[in-house]
Amino acid sequence: MNNCKACDFEVSHTYCPNCGRPAAVKRINGKYLLHEIEHVLHFERGILYTLKVLLIKPGVHIRRFLSDDRSRLVKPVIFIIITSLVYTLISHLFHIEGLADESIQEGSTAEKIMIWTESHLGYSNIIMGALIALFLKLFFRKHDYNYSEILILLCFVMGFGMLIFATFVLLEGLTHVDFKAVASVVAIGYCSWAVGNFFAPRHLMSYLKAFLAYMMGTTGYWVLSILIGGLVDRILK
Numbered sequence: 001m002n003n004c005k006a007c008d009f010e011v012s013h014t015y016c017p018n019c020g021r022p023a024a025v026k027r028i029n030g031k032y033l034l035h036e037i038e039h040v041l042h043f044e045r046g047i048l049y050t051l052k053v054l055l056i057k058p059g060v061h062i063r064r065f066l067s068d069d070r071s072r073l074v075k076p077v078i079f080i081i082i083t084s085l086v087y088t089l090i091s092h093l094f095h096i097e098g099l100a101d102e103s104i105q106e107g108s109t110a111e112k113i114m115i116w117t118e119s120h121l122g123y124s125n126i127i128m129g130a131l132i133a134l135f136l137k138l139f140f141r142k143h144d145y146n147y148s149e150i151l152i153l154l155c156f157v158m159g160f161g162m163l164i165f166a167t168f169v170l171l172e173g174l175t176h177v178d179f180k181a182v183a184s185v186v187a188i189g190y191c192s193w194a195v196g197n198f199f200a201p202r203h204l205m206s207y208l209k210a211f212l213a214y215m216m217g218t219t220g221y222w223v224l225s226i227l228i229g230g231l232v233d234r235i236l237k
Contacts, residue, residue: 050074054160059197062156066149076155080129081122088121088165094173109236110229117225121162124221129154131224132217139209140199154210157194161187188214 002023004011009018015025026032027149050073053061065073073079091097097118105111117124124135133150145153191214 013123014199041095046072047074050079050156051160051163052150054156057197058157058160058194059201061198062153062198065156066145066152073156076152077126080125080155080159080162083166084121084125084164087169088119090166090173091169094169096169096172101181108229109232110226113225113229126151126164128218128221129158131220132213135193136210136215138215140206144198148157149160153198157191157198160194161191164190 002011004016004019004023006021007016007019009016011017011052013024015021019154030158032104053073061073065076085131117150118227129151132154135137135148136150136154137145137147164187165183171177188211192207192211195210199210200206215219
């Protein structure tokens with residue numbers, strides 16, 4: 001008979017009768033590592049199912065995630081971080097740069113913010129989503145969704161958008177054809193359609209408002225980056 005390492009209770013079986021912890025920790029092996037990778041990527045929670053429903057019926061399933069069932073879709077924040085990482089890895093693999101603004105002064109703080117954005121797309125997409133969510137909350141204020149719920153919607157939608165960008169980056173790397181403009185149109189089109197499908201799928205105005213909110217939010221992010229960068233440069237001079 002041994003004592004539990006967590007609560008010091010006497011244990012005579014596989015699990016501690018007091019706290020439920022295993023009496024002995026299994027040795028780490030290849031199976032353990034594979035399980036950890038699956039857990040991080042949430043394959044056991046249905047990554048393929050999540051991609052399928054986001055492509056076909058995003059509105060229905062995201063509404064269901066918010067109100068009824070949160071067990072079938074990948075966790076939204078993990079989803080956008082992982083999909084952004086996939087895009088980053090593929091773009092670095094083929095040495096394909098993002099849509100940089102050549103008008104930004106080289107070496108400026110604004111340029112450093114742009115570089116950080118490209119290097120940390122998971123986090124920068126969440127920040128960008130926070131701005132887009134403000135406009136969505138304004139444009140769809142008659143709908144009973146709070147700001148946090150709209151952010152969850154955008155994590156799913158923008159995460160899938162990153163996979164669209166990743167797909168075109170892969171094509172560009174294999175064919176050496178510049179697909180950046182096409183990728184932007186398809187990704188923005190998908191995001192606008194998915195958000196409009198979430199709020200009011202039968203109303204054309206819903207898709208237009210979704211498009212405007214997306215463009216205003218992303219544009220606002222870059223404008224704020226330039227303004228903050230310029231302000232920092234002036235203070236440091």
